[in-house]
Amino acid sequence: MHASAAQAAPSRAVTAKPEIWKRFTLSVSLAVSVIVLAIFTVLFLRNRDALRDEVTTRARAHIHDVQLMREWNAMYGSVYVEKGPGVESNPYLEHPDLTTSDGRVFTLKNPSLMTREISGLADKHGMFTFHITSLNPLNPANVPDTFEREALKSFESGATEVSITQAGQDGTYFRFMAPLYVESDCLPCHAKQGYKAGEVRGGISVRFDISGVHRAQTESGTAIILVCVGTLVLLLGTLYVFIFKLMGRLRTAQQELESMALTDPLTGLYNRAFLFERLREEAARAARYKIPVGTVMLDVDHFKAVNDTFGHQAGDHVLAGLAGLMREHIRETDLAVRFGGEEFLLLLPGIGMEGACAVAEKIRAALEGTEFSTREGGALRVTASFGCAALEPQGGTPWDGASAVAEDLLRRADKALYAAKSAGRNCVRSEGSVSPSTPEGHEPDQKEPLL
Numbered sequence: 001m002h003a004s005a006a007q008a009a010p011s012r013a014v015t016a017k018p019e020i021w022k023r024f025t026l027s028v029s030l031a032v033s034v035i036v037l038a039i040f041t042v043l044f045l046r047n048r049d050a051l052r053d054e055v056t057t058r059a060r061a062h063i064h065d066v067q068l069m070r071e072w073n074a075m076y077g078s079v080y081v082e083k084g085p086g087v088e089s090n091p092y093l094e095h096p097d098l099t100t101s102d103g104r105v106f107t108l109k110n111p112s113l114m115t116r117e118i119s120g121l122a123d124k125h126g127m128f129t130f131h132i133t134s135l136n137p138l139n140p141a142n143v144p145d146t147f148e149r150e151a152l153k154s155f156e157s158g159a160t161e162v163s164i165t166q167a168g169q170d171g172t173y174f175r176f177m178a179p180l181y182v183e184s185d186c187l188p189c190h191a192k193q194g195y196k197a198g199e200v201r202g203g204i205s206v207r208f209d210i211s212g213v214h215r216a217q218t219e220s221g222t223a224i225i226l227v228c229v230g231t232l233v234l235l236l237g238t239l240y241v242f243i244f245k246l247m248g249r250l251r252t253a254q255q256e257l258e259s260m261a262l263t264d265p266l267t268g269l270y271n272r273a274f275l276f277e278r279l280r281e282e283a284a285r286a287a288r289y290k291i292p293v294g295t296v297m298l299d300v301d302h303f304k305a306v307n308d309t310f311g312h313q314a315g316d317h318v319l320a321g322l323a324g325l326m327r328e329h330i331r332e333t334d335l336a337v338r339f340g341g342e343e344f345l346l347l348l349p350g351i352g353m354e355g356a357c358a359v360a361e362k363i364r365a366a367l368e369g370t371e372f373s374t375r376e377g378g379a380l381r382v383t384a385s386f387g388c389a390a391l392e393p394q395g396g397t398p399w400d401g402a403s404a405v406a407e408d409l410l411r412r413a414d415k416a417l418y419a420a421k422s423a424g425r426n427c428v429r430s431e432g433s434v435s436p437s438t439p440e441g442h443e444p445d446q447k448e449p450l451l
Helices: 004-008 018-075 111-124 146-156 184-193 211-262 272-289 303-310 312-328 353-368 402-422
Strands: 079-082 097-099 105-109 129-133 162-168 171-181 200-209 293-300 335-340 343-349 384-391 428-430
Touching: 018 111, 018 171, 018 200, 018 211, 105 111, 111 129, 129 146, 146 162, 146 171, 146 200, 171 211, 211 272, 272 293, 272 335, 272 343, 272 384, 272 402, 293 303, 293 312, 293 353, 293 402, 303 312, 312 335, 312 343, 312 353, 343 353, 353 384, 353 428, 384 402, 402 428
Parallel strands: 384 428
Antiparallel strands: 079 105, 097 105, 129 200, 162 171, 171 200, 293 343, 293 384, 335 343
């Protein structure tokens, strides 16, 4: 019979509750996820804003170029071009044509007409388009569309520019609009509309294809999302591995602490703290299922003389050796305890008085025939006295609770041990059995205070 497995660690090692680790893991995972998502969200938004700033800057540059051309045209009071095939006169100007002395005809190109013609040329080459418009246009071709109308209204409220992105069947386009202010050069044509210098008389809008930029933004956003997911998976995976390792180390440390608290460091046996709980449980189980529980209390004979003669190191060697003998002669379900000093106790579930005495006799005989070495290299022999008691629930005394029955069982075993010492030591003695019974309908209370 061997009980090393039973004595290796407390059977009720307390570990951290799974719920605590779940909450910890969830909280840390959530914090890491929020941080990673926040970082990549900022990167995504900054990338989006950078691309939008790029196309906005491009639109402003186009508007600026057109305004410079218009300013140049207005600075010279518009320009005349010779009429030829395809050259039309501006019907909204008074006396736009001029005939020279040699019979050639020139027509006036004012800023608005020049802008419209340049816009058509740029659109023909797939570059961009301009549009001069107002809420009160002279030329029907300058009537604003929905975007331009809303932009013009916002200019009257103080806005300085308006932009949108529009998706169409032929691509994605960026539209940008800036206000046009009435200048003195504009009054010859627009004074009759009631405009005054410095007022907003309309706006100039630019439209160009940004399908490539939009595609780059989409690809960049997709890449950022993939990197974000990969980073998150990597970090969370590393975090989980770290947490699992931490859980294992803490569990091991906790079990070691539990073992230190419940076991004797010299012999490796359980101590009294663990015995009392286990004995109480076995007493309650014995009453419930009508099974016996045996106990053996033993004490090394004349142990003080061993320490005085051979030294405490030899005494410790004897105690450790005795613990090994007890393990060899009990079952894995049995419990060996160092009760205190040179005193030990065996708890034998399912074994009555006769069986307990048989186990005690085997250990007594084995100890009597064992030689222990001393520090000086000599041989040392010791003996022990054994007291046996048993709980055999088969009628008899009423059930008084597990704690009371367990305490009485220990008291009887101690009394039997005293009888063995009085009989000359190195022998086994037994005490009468206690016989608790469980009243009908009553379950042994498993929550009574420990001894």
